[in-house]
Amino acid sequence: MKDDTIDxxxxxxxxxxxxxxxxxxxxxxxxWAKIRAEIGATGKPxxxxxxxxxWQRPVFLAAAALLLVAGSSVVTAxxxxxxxxxxxxxxxxxxATVPDTNTGPASLAQxxxxxxxxLRAVNxxxxxxxxxxxxxSPETIAKLRASIKIIDAAILEARNALAADPxxxxxxxxxxxxxxxxxxxxxxxxxxxxx
Numbered sequence: 710m711k712d713d714t715i716d717x718x719x720x721x722x723x724x725x726x727x728x729x730x731x732x733x734x735x736x737x738x739x740x741w742a743k744i745r746a747e748i749g750a751t752g753k754p755x756x757x758x759x760x761x762x763x764w765q766r767p768v769f770l771a772a773a774a775l776l777l778v779a780g781s782s783v784v785t786a787x788x789x790x791x792x793x794x795x796x797x798x799x800x801x802x803x804x805a806t807v808p809d810t811n812t813g814p815a816s817l818a819q820x821x822x823x824x825x826x827x828l829r830a831v832n833x834x835x836x837x838x839x840x841x842x843x844x845x846s847p848e849t850i851a852k853l854r855a856s857i858k859i860i861d862a863a864i865l866e867a868r869n870a871l872a873a874d875p876x877x878x879x880x881x882x883x884x885x886x887x888x889x890x891x892x893x894x895x896x897x898x899x900x901x902x903x904x
Contacts (some may be wrong), residue, residue, distance in 0.1 A: 770811040817875045820885060827888040832894035853898050860894065863887045 842850065867884035874880060 754811060816878075817871055817881055820881050824884070824888070827885075827892060830892050831895060833887075834892065834899055838895060838899050841899065844902045845898070849898070851902070853894070856894055857891065860887055860891045864891070 726792060756859055845853075864887045867887060871877065871880045871884065
């Protein structure tokens with residue numbers, strides 16, 4: 710158990726020793742002279758060591774402005790990169806959901822369900838490609854549009870043929886193959902725009 714009692718004799722002795730101590734301690738007489746000499750040896754006048762408004766100097770302000778511009782440019786580049794990467798990941802995810810025509814739908818009703826996946830993938834890839842359009846030459850864009858026009862004509866032709874013969878499995882596979890070609894073309898062009 711802890712002893713909470715105070716030994717009065719020890720306390721009195723401690724107080725006596727404390728009162729015997731000096732109340733202030735003075736440094737040796739030459740100490741301040743040595744400190745002043747040491748400060749003077751550094752070559753900096755005491756009053757001019759640092760201006761209280763150093764941040765208002767033109768050089769400092771120019772450096773701060775340059776740092777601000779560079780920092781905001783880096784942040785903008787990172788934000789644009791992340792946005793483009795997320796759009797590309799979404800488009801690639803959509804492509805992964807597009808079925809393979811070798812094991813594709815056997816009927817027009819089944820294909821109609823799958824067609825929405827193709828259309829979503831085409832829209833996502835087209836949006837990604839549009840955001841990276843500046844990295845492609847005008848000739849490449851013209852060739853891409855011409856190729857897409859041909860594929861769209863094939864899709865339309867297959868759709869019209871299916872309207873007349875909805876049970877024709879070969880026409881369904883041709884339509885699915887045309888969509889697959891369109892998705893593949895957009896995917897390759899998007900990859901080319903990124904490289």
